[in-house]
Amino acid sequence: MSGLLFKAMIGAALFCAAPARAQTDSDFYRRKNIRLIVGSDAGAGFSAYAQLVGTFFGRHVPGEPTVSVEHMPGAGGVNSLNYLANAAPRDGTAFAVAMPNFFVTPWTEPKSVRFDPAQFRFLGRASEFGRVLAAWHTSGVKTLDDLKLKEIALGASSRVSTTSVSPMMMNEMLGTKFKIITGYTGTGPTILAIEKGELAATTVAWSTLTSLHQKWLDDGTLRIIAGLDFAQVPIPGVPRVRDLIKDEKQRAEWDFVALPAEFGTAFVAAPGVPDDRVKILRAAFEATTRSPQFIAEAKKRNLDLSPKSGGELDALFRQYGSPTPEIIKDVARLMGVGP
Numbered sequence: 157m158s159g160l161l162f163k164a165m166i167g168a169a170l171f172c173a174a175p176a177r178a179q180t181d182s183d184f185y186r187r188k189n190i191r192l193i194v195g196s197d198a199g200a201g202f203s204a205y206a207q208l209v210g211t212f213f214g215r216h217v218p219g220e221p222t223v224s225v226e227h228m229p230g231a232g233g234v235n236s237l238n239y240l241a242n243a244a245p246r247d248g249t250a251f252a253v254a255m256p257n258f259f260v261t262p263w264t265e266p267k268s269v270r271f272d273p274a275q276f277r278f279l280g281r282a283s284e285f286g287r288v289l290a291a292w293h294t295s296g297v298k299t300l301d302d303l304k305l306k307e308i309a310l311g312a313s314s315r316v317s318t319t320s321v322s323p324m325m326m327n328e329m330l331g332t333k334f335k336i337i338t339g340y341t342g343t344g345p346t347i348l349a350i351e352k353g354e355l356a357a358t359t360v361a362w363s364t365l366t367s368l369h370q371k372w373l374d375d376g377t378l379r380i381i382a383g384l385d386f387a388q389v390p391i392p393g394v395p396r397v398r399d400l401i402k403d404e405k406q407r408a409e410w411d412f413v414a415l416p417a418e419f420g421t422a423f424v425a426a427p428g429v430p431d432d433r434v435k436i437l438r439a440a441f442e443a444t445t446r447s448p449q450f451i452a453e454a455k456k457r458n459l460d461l462s463p464k465s466g467g468e469l470d471a472l473f474r475q476y477g478s479p480t481p482e483i484i485k486d487v488a489r490l491m492g493v494g495p
Contacts, residue, residue, distance in 0.1 A: 184248075184433070186219030193226050193240060193252040193421075194234030194315075197342030201254050201364030203227060205282050207423040208459060209441075212450045216443040220247075230258045231342040232317025234269055236370035241271035241424045247434030251279060254415035254424045254428050256318040260275060263479055264488040265316055273477065275427035277434045278469035280441040282454075283462050285420035286387040287322070289397075291379050295356035300382055300395070303332040308356040310334045311346040316491060319359050322384050323411050324490050326397060329406050343368075350378075359384055371375070385417035409486050412479045422469055438466040 180422065190213070194206045203225070210223040216340035231253025231466040244250040253375050254276070264271050291297040292445040295308055303326075312319035315338055323334040340346040349355045364384075365373060372378040383389040398414065403405045423441065425434055444450055454461050464472075479487075 157300055166256060169210070178340055183219055185217050185221040185436075188219070188221040188246075188249055190214065190217070190221050190223045190248075191226055191244070192223055192249040193228050193236050193244070193250065194219050194429060195228055195230070195236030195253060195255040195421070196344075197228050197229050197344055199344035199368075201234075201285065201299075201361040202255065202344035202421060203342070203460060204364065204367060204457065206253055208450070209282060209423065211443060211453065212444045212447060213419060213440060216440040229313075231268070231316040232261070232319070234261055234316070238270045240424070241275070244426050246419065246426050246428040247367045248425065248429045248437060249421055251425045251437065254278070254419060254422040254483040257316060259319065259416045259419065259477065260318060260413060260487070261316050261486045263493055265493040266315065268493070271427070273473070276424040277427075277429065278473070279423045279425055279434075279437050280445065281422040281464045281469060282445060283363060283460050284417060284421050285385065286385040286389075286417045287318075287359050287381065288362050288365070288394075289323075289326075289357065289381045289384055290360055290365065291357040292350050292355075293377050293379060297357065297381060298379060298402070300330065300397075303381070304330070304335070305333075307333040307335050310336050311340045311349055311355040311358045312338050312341070312443060313340055313346075314338050315340050316493065318413055318416060321487070321491055322359055322397075325406075325410060325413065325487075329403075329410070330397070350413070356390065357381075362387075362389065363460045366460070370458065385414045386411075387417070391444045405482075405486075409483050409490075411482050415476055416478075419469060422464075434466075441466065451457075475495075 192206055192210045196202045202447050210225045211288055214221050214223040216389050217261045229371055234257050236252055237258055240252045258273055262273050310323050320336050323336055343360055346358045380389060380391055380394050398407055398410050425437055442465055
C-alpha cells in the first residue's frame with residue numbers, strides 16, 4: 157500500500173469518526189434521568205434550591221434528560237456525599253448539593269467520611285447561603301447578651317454539622333449558653349419543633365427564612381439575633397458574630413467554619429466523572445442560572461440568586477479549602493472529635 161493511499165484512508169477514517177464522536181457526546185443523556193441528591197429533608201433551604209435547579213437543568217443538557225431530586229439526609233449532609241463518592245454512578249448521571257459539612261468534616265473528623273473533597277468537581281452555585289441565628293418570640297431572647305444570661309435549647313442536625321459547631325464556638329468564644337439538641341434532619345423539622353416549644357432557637361439560612369417565613373420576620377414571630385457568616389444581615393442593628401470575636405486566632409477558626417456559606421448552594425459531580433461530561437454539566441448549570449425562566453421562577457419562590465461557575469468555585473476551594481493544622485485541631489476539639 158502506498159504511503160499516499162494509507163494517509164488518505166486514515167484521513168477518511170478520522171473524518172467519519174469525528175461526527176460519530178460528536179453524536180455520542182450529544183446523545184449520551186437522551187432518554188436518561190439525572191439524579192440530583194440533597195443531604196437534607198424536603199422543605200429545607202438546600203432542598204428548595206435543588207428543586208429549582210432540577211426544574212430547569214435538564215432543558216440545557218444535550219438530549220434534554222429528566223432530572224429527579226432525591227433527599228438523602230443524615231450526619232449533617234455527610235451521608236449524601238459519601239453516597240455520591242462511593243456508590244453513585246460516575247458517568248455524569250448523578251450530582252449533589254455540596255452540603256456545609258463538605259468543607260469542615262473531612263478535616264476535623266476524617267474517619268467519619270468516605271470522600272476527599274478535592275476529588276469532586278464543582279458544577280456551579282445558585283446562591284450564597286449565609287446563615288443567621290434566630291430565636292422564637294416567646295424565648296425572651298432579643299440580643300446576644302440575653303444568651304449569656306440563661307441557657308436556651310437550640311436545634312441542630314448532628315454534632316458534626318455547622319448547625320452545631322457554630323453555637324458551640326459561640327459558647328466558648330462569646331460566653332453564650334446554648335443547650336444544643338441534635339437529631340433534626342433539616343430546617344422543616346427544626347422549625348416545627350420551635351413552633352411546638354421544644355426549642356427556642358436555631359441557626360438557619362437567611363434565604364430559607366425570606367422564602368418560607370417572611371411573615372414571621374415582618375411581625376417579629378422569629379427574631380434574628382446575629383449573622384453567622386461573612387455577609388451582613390439586611391436588618392439594622394443585627395451584628396455579625398465574627399465582628400464580635402476579638403482574638404485573631406479564634407476569628408480564623410470561626411471563618412473556617414463559616415466558609416461553606418461562600419460556596420452556598422454549590423453542586424458537585426462525583427469523583428471520576430469524565431472531563432467531557434463535567435464540561436457538559438457545567439455548561440448546562442451556567443445556562444440554567446442565566447435563563448430568564450429560571451430567574452423569574454427564583455423570584456416567584458423568593459429565592460435569592462448569586463451564581464458562580466464551576467471554575468470559579470474550583471479556584472475558591474483551592475485558595476481557602478485547606479485550613480492550617482492548628483485551626484483543624486482547635487475546631488475538632490470544640491466539636492469533641494479529632495483527626
